[in-house]
Amino acid sequence: MITNSGNVVLAGPFTVTDDKIATIAPVDGPLAPGASVTVTATYTITQGGSEWAA
Numbered sequence: 617m618i619t620n621s622g623n624v625v626l627a628g629p630f631t632v633t634d635d636k637i638a639t640i641a642p643v644d645g646p647l648a649p650g651a652s653v654t655v656t657a658t659y660t661i662t663q664g665g666s667e668w669a670a
Contacts, residue, residue, distance in 0.1 A: 618643065619652040632657075 620626050628645015632655050640657045647653060 617652050617654050618647065620647040620649055623649050625649065630655075634659075 618630050618632070626645055626647045628647060629642040630645065630647070631642045632640045634640065634657070637657045637659050640655060643653050643655055
């Protein structure tokens with residue numbers, strides 16, 4: 617989730633990066649003060665990528 621906690625409109629676009637997800641689509645602006653936008657992406661857990669013990 618991206619939240620504008622300031623007091624001015626943010627123009628965008630906004631990007632989110634994550635070391636496990638190769639591509640997260642940018643989110644268009646603008647984003648008004650106090651407004652939020654949810655960003656979603658998919659990550660598939662593989663047997664080699666899991667740190668949980670069986």
